[in-house]
Amino acid sequence: MKTKIFNLIVALICLNISIFARTALSDTTFFYVSKAHQLCAPDSAFFVIKKYKLNDKLWSKVEVEKNSADTNYEQRASDSSFNIKEDTSWYYNQNEIYEDIYKNNKLQKVNILARLGRHLEGYAIMSSNGKDVKEQKGWDKEGNEIPKYVCQREASFNNSAFGSWSQYLTANLNKDTPQKFGAPRGHEYVVIVQFSVDKQGKIIGVLALNNPGFGTAEEAVRVINSSPNWLPAIQNNKPVIYRQKQRITFQVQ
Template sequence: MKGISGNGKGPGGTGNSAPDYEGEFLSVQVEATYPGGAANWKKYLERGLRSQVAVENGAPVGLYTVVVSFLVAKDGSTSEVKVVSAPDPDYGTAAEAVRVIERSGKWNPAIQNGRPVIYREKQRITFKVE
């Protein structure tokens, strides 16, 4: 019986295979973090996000939640920013969520077995129209 290869998604199968440190990890010992931690990340989002984009695009009163995923590389750079879920219609919220993540700058990379690894991060952003 063949085990799961070391891909960062769980045990290395039979225990004989090593994790692939060049591949994307979905589960790590230390997740990627924004410099300064969660409080700085929240401040960045509050300052950088054009929170009125839904209003500007004629959205009715309500909450518009977008979930974005992106890779944090071993060097902390971000890439592959994409929308996982968004309201339909999204009134420009999906594009705005992607824009703010793309401009977030360098992160502290995720760590697995003491080594920086590529990690897929997810972020939920909710736009409120009152």
């Protein structure tokens, strides 16, 4: 009788371990992407992304270079789709670590740390909307404060001839493109365009992520490629490449 009870206990323990292992595995997913961050086969991947459940409240996503195993970034979010950023995320480059602190999907503070020694080089405290900088400071290697230091600034369209970015798009987009290509009336065609602003403020790497047809993707790419230069993004008082997506809608009445 004791032997049967013991065997039953062992069987239950093994069952629990098996269930736990399957659950843990289902909460961990690997993605393989190219250098351009497009999904690809594992053999041709440049980056490996691991997404997993950190605890009951947070998910974590880590991207590493496949060959060197160097970490590119670590993100935290309260949802598995990473639409709601929470807690602290880290972004690594050659010399610095950018530490973004979120609360309820709003950026609270940015810390810039030296990669060696991890001492604080600069910070920015964000306003309540999580976008505008309320206060920022930075220091050189000797610990002297840098005047007019910019910890973080997004790239922005700044052209007096056109006004805002949306005004530029409205004025320069050929809105009747789908009609010219025979699109039926009463439809809406949405193109999502990905592009970057380089360190000099030039638009580069323009790519339509979808193509509803009737010339819409080509026209969306054209109008963004034709943009005047932007103000480049800045991190740690240095210009950096800035990536953005733009939604462009064509309506056929």
